[in-house]
Every structure is written in structure tokens, then in C-alpha cells.
Amino acid sequence: MKKTIVSLLSTCIIAGGAASVSAAANPFADVPADHWAYDAVAALAADGIIEGYGDGSYRGQSNITRYEMAQMTAKAMANEKKGSTADKALIDKLAAEFAAELKNLGVRVANLERNADVVKWSGEARYTFYSQRTENAKGDTDSSNTNEVLLRLEPRAEINKNWNVHARLDAKVDLKNDTTDEVSLKRLWAQGNYKDFNVKLGRIPSGTSYNKNLMFFTQLSGVEVNYGSKVKLQARAGRISTGDMRYDDALKRATKRKTPADAVDFQSLAVTYKPGKLSATGAYYHFKNGMFKDTFYNDNGDKDNAHIWEIAATYRFDKNFALTGAYMRNTEADKYNRSYLVHLDYKGAKKQQQGSWGAYASYRYQGGNTSIDPTCDGAFFNTKGIEIGAQYTILPNVQAKAIYFRGKQLENDLKAEKLFGRLEFWF
Structure with a gap:
């Protein structure tokens, strides 16, 4: 069963909300002062029971799920001492109403009360297309496309005031072949x-920390x-893991090696x-x-180190x-041992x-044995040339990006070109 926030407000003046209405300031742009629910919304926000959305709106006519209502109830329980006897009785009724959902989720009300604000989720859904083209020795064009x-x-x-835990999970759908990857854990770390x-x-x-860097962005x-x-x-x-490095894939293509390398x-x-x-x-x-x-990498094939400055x-x-x-310069490589950019x-x-x-223009020279895994969606392995790009925010948290690269392959001085487009939704 779903209910709107507006219809619930009449039964959600909890945790002392009614008593503190006059002192509370309403933080939501879409709840005017003359709205019948203004005082209740302001009080609930002041007590931390409701938070609204990232764009500063409350969206009072939007449907909420029973789980979201259970979270509101848990936050109210945390502020229970502020309320009257009637408020506490109402909180107990709300907890009983949502007990089934909490049980199905494997979460007791006491646990939800303690952890309601501890774990926060964010993420993105994005569509990416690019077409990469290179000229071969016969003058023909080799191309590869991605549509995913x-x-x-x-x-x-949050663990405590200093420590927290982060993770990232990815799943892809290859629209060209209609195949789906399983969800994979890309990152997991504790941070102090x-x-x-x-x-x-x-x-x-x-x-590294600067914009459009040459080297490098992956996971360690x-x-x-x-x-x-x-x-x-x-x-x-x-x-x-070499599976996370664009360098290993490109090097396999360049050297005809078929087996993946071990971790670096x-x-x-x-x-x-x-x-x-x-x-x-x-x-x-x-x-x-x-x-x-x-x-x-090395004329004699006898070095297994990269020293890059x-x-x-x-x-x-x-x-x-x-x-x-x-x-950048790789002092161990005998060829393709430097990279540079102006952006x-x-x-x-x-x-x-x-x-x-926003928009940008840059010239990139990416030596294949130096730019191991650059944060670049235009220029690619062992190429040089001009890259231009632009981004536009279509709606809040919805962006479109386009990039065009045109240049040469460093190995043979033949043409290299790439068209890249992406649509991103953040939440």
C-alpha cells in the first residue's frame, strides 16, 4: 500500500513536532508559508525526521514507499523523548504498522532506528556510445564500436566520527550483443x-589529482x-589487476599476446x-x-619495470x-616513452x-608505454592529436557529454579518430 506524504502529515506530527512549530524554519522551496502543512513540514524537518531531496524540494505530492515511511518512523523513535504521551503512542502504532516490512527486510525496528542515517547510497545509470577508427597500412579503416x-x-x-566504509558495484549491458554482465564489486575500502x-x-x-590527467585512474x-x-x-x-588496465588490452592487441598478464x-x-x-x-x-x-616496450625484451616521472x-x-x-617520461621504456598534454x-x-x-579543447600525446591508464574518453592508446568536448546539464542530475578526437597513431603515423557520447543519470 502507498500513501502520499501530504496524506500522512496529519498522522505524522510526532517526536514533539507540534510543540516546536513556531521556532522551526521550513527548508523546502516548494512548501509555501501559506500551505496548510507548512508548520508540520518545518517541524519534522527541524527534528531530522524528513530530509527532502537533494535539489532542496520536498515533493509533497509524490508517493513514498512503506520502507521510506519506516525510516521516518525510526527517526521519530530516536527523538521520542521530545514528544508527549500521545506522540509516543502514535509512534508505537506506526512501528506496529510497518513491522511486517521490517521483518521481511530482516531488520528489527531497533536496528533501523540505530542505522537509519548510517548507510547512504548514491550511484549513476549511464548510456555510452563510441566509435573508434584507425587507418591500417593498406589505407583501409579498422573500426570498433561500443554501445552499452x-x-x-x-x-x-559510517563506522564512527573518523572512519567510514565505501564500495562500488558495477553492472553493464552490451546493447550491441544484448549481453549482461553480472554485478561486480569494483571497489571496497575503509577510510580514516x-x-x-x-x-x-x-x-x-x-x-592523480589534476583534470584530464595522463596517468592514471583505476583501482588499487x-x-x-x-x-x-x-x-x-x-x-x-x-x-x-591487469583486467582493470586499458594498457594490458591495448598491449595484447599490439603484440598479439592472448593471455592476460598477472597483477601489477x-x-x-x-x-x-x-x-x-x-x-x-x-x-x-x-x-x-x-x-x-x-x-x-624494450628493444631487448629484458625489462619488467616501469619508472615513470x-x-x-x-x-x-x-x-x-x-x-x-x-x-610524463618512462625512463625504462625504449619507445613510446613520453606523454604530454595542453588542456x-x-x-x-x-x-x-x-x-x-562546459567545454574544453586539448592536445594530447599519449605514449603507449607511459600513459598506462589515463582518464581520457577521447584520445586512446599510443595516439596523438586534438580532442574537443562539451557537457550540458539537461535536468538536475542528468548530463550529456560529447567528445571528438582526431589525430595520428604513434606507431605508424596513420590516422586515428574517435567519437564519444554519454548520457548520465545520478542519484
């Missing part, structure tokens, strides 16, 4: 936050430590300085894995324009601001 839908769920649970100090343990997201099984504020020191160590041992150290409008980063990365023992800087001229430059950003699409938009 992804669902991503990201729960976050202290003044000027942060530590992550587990399967963590791993990436290990530890990350961050220290400082204006000057930030970051140290990471662990192992990376990885360590990195980075220092970032932010003296106002400027942000500068210097970083060192070390990889060790047998997949580097190939003549594509990076410098990057972003200068923000004003609220609209920002310019980024970066350079100009204009404005930026904000997730919750309908009509906001």
Missing part, C-alpha cells in the same frame, strides 16, 4: 579522516595515505602544491610486471577559464544546475 548501459551503486557506511591526514585501506580508487588493492592541506603528500602501494605491483609518491589560483603536482610511479618484457600544473584564470599542462577548460557543467554547461 552501466549501472553503478556506491554505498557509504583526520585533520590534514587521510588513509584508505582495501581496493581503493587510484588517480593496497593502501593510500594523504597528508597536508596547502602542500599535500600522497603515497600509494599495492597491486593492480605498484608504488607511487606525489606532491601537490596549491598556492591560490595555481595547482602544481609532481609524481613518481613504479610498476613491476612481466607484461613489460616485450620488444614493444610526471609534472603537471593547472592555473585558473577566473571562474570560467582554466589551463592545464602535463608531461583548456571553459566553465563546467554542474550536476544539479539545469542549463549549466
Whole structure:
């Protein structure tokens, strides 16, 4: 059975809400002061029983589920001491009404009361299409297309005031072949936050801090430590699954290797300085894995290490324009051993601001043995060229993105091109 919030308000003046109406300020833009339920809504919001939506609205005519009502009841129970005897009796009735749902969920009312605000879920659903084309030695065009839908769920649970647990679960649907992946656990880590100090343990997201970076963004099984504020020191160590690295797939195509490489041992150290409008980063990365023992990487095929150095800087001229430059060098690779970019950003699409938009233009040179897994949806493995892109917020938490890359393959100087489009829904 479903009921609307408006119809429930008459029975949800709980946990002392009626007593504190005159002092409460209504936080919801879509509940005017002359609305009959204004005082009740303001009181319930002040007591933390209702929260509304991320865009600042209450949506009082929208249907809510019985589970959402059970959460409201649990929050009211937490504030039960504020209410009168009649309020407490009403709370007991509400708890009894929703006991069946809580039992089916395997959650007792007492547990829900304690944990109602501890676990928070967010995520996204997105549709992605891209067409990647390369010219071959015969002058023909080789192409590969992707047409997929992804669902991503990201729960976050608080342990105490300093520690919390994060996770990310992904599932994909390949629309071209009509196949569906099983839900996979991509990330799971515990995080401790202290003044000027942060530590992550587990399967963590791993990436450098500047926009459109050359290297790299994937997940690392290990530890990350961050220290400082204006000057930030970051140290990471662990192992990376080659299944999470675009480099391994590209290297297999380039060298005809069919078997996946083992996990890569990885360590990195980075220092970032932010003296106002400027942000500068210097970083060192070390990889060790047998997949580097190939003549594509080293002429003799006798090295299994990558030592990569990076410098990057972003200068923000004003609220609209920002310019980024970066350079990387792999001192172990004999070829395709450097990468660099120049990237100009204009404005930026904000997730919750309908009509906001942004655009960028950049030149990227991505040496295949240096840009191991760059955060880039345009330029691809061992290519150079110009990339342009734009984002537009169609509705709050709904964005469209388009990217076009045109350039050359570094291995043979033949044409390379990519068209990328994505529609994203955040929740």
C-alpha cells in the first residue's frame, strides 16, 4: 500500500513536532508559508525526521514507499523523548504498522532506528556510445564500436566520527550483443579522516589529482595515505589487476599476446602544491610486471619495470577559464616513452544546475608505454592529436557529454579518430 506524504502529515506530527512549530524554519522551496502543512513540514524537518531531496524540494505530492515511511518512523523513535504521551503512542502504532516490512527486510525496528542515517547510497545509470577508427597500412579503416548501459551503486557506511566504509558495484549491458554482465564489486575500502591526514585501506580508487590527467585512474588493492592541506603528500602501494588496465588490452592487441598478464605491483609518491589560483603536482610511479618484457616496450625484451616521472600544473584564470599542462617520461621504456598534454577548460557543467554547461579543447600525446591508464574518453592508446568536448546539464542530475578526437597513431603515423557520447543519470 502507498500513501502520499501530504496524506500522512496529519498522522505524522510526532517526536514533539507540534510543540516546536513556531521556532522551526521550513527548508523546502516548494512548501509555501501559506500551505496548510507548512508548520508540520518545518517541524519534522527541524527534528531530522524528513530530509527532502537533494535539489532542496520536498515533493509533497509524490508517493513514498512503506520502507521510506519506516525510516521516518525510526527517526521519530530516536527523538521520542521530545514528544508527549500521545506522540509516543502514535509512534508505537506506526512501528506496529510497518513491522511486517521490517521483518521481511530482516531488520528489527531497533536496528533501523540505530542505522537509519548510517548507510547512504548514491550511484549513476549511464548510456555510452563510441566509435573508434584507425587507418591500417593498406589505407583501409579498422573500426570498433561500443554501445552499452552501466549501472553503478556506491554505498557509504559510517563506522564512527573518523572512519567510514565505501564500495562500488558495477553492472553493464552490451546493447550491441544484448549481453549482461553480472554485478561486480569494483571497489571496497575503509577510510580514516583526520585533520590534514587521510588513509584508505582495501581496493581503493587510484588517480592523480589534476583534470584530464595522463596517468592514471583505476583501482588499487593496497593502501593510500594523504597528508597536508596547502602542500599535500600522497603515497600509494599495492597491486593492480591487469583486467582493470586499458594498457594490458591495448598491449595484447599490439603484440598479439592472448593471455592476460598477472597483477601489477605498484608504488607511487606525489606532491601537490596549491598556492591560490595555481595547482602544481609532481609524481613518481613504479610498476613491476612481466607484461613489460616485450620488444614493444624494450628493444631487448629484458625489462619488467616501469619508472615513470610526471609534472603537471593547472592555473585558473577566473571562474570560467582554466589551463592545464602535463608531461610524463618512462625512463625504462625504449619507445613510446613520453606523454604530454595542453588542456583548456571553459566553465563546467554542474550536476544539479539545469542549463549549466562546459567545454574544453586539448592536445594530447599519449605514449603507449607511459600513459598506462589515463582518464581520457577521447584520445586512446599510443595516439596523438586534438580532442574537443562539451557537457550540458539537461535536468538536475542528468548530463550529456560529447567528445571528438582526431589525430595520428604513434606507431605508424596513420590516422586515428574517435567519437564519444554519454548520457548520465545520478542519484
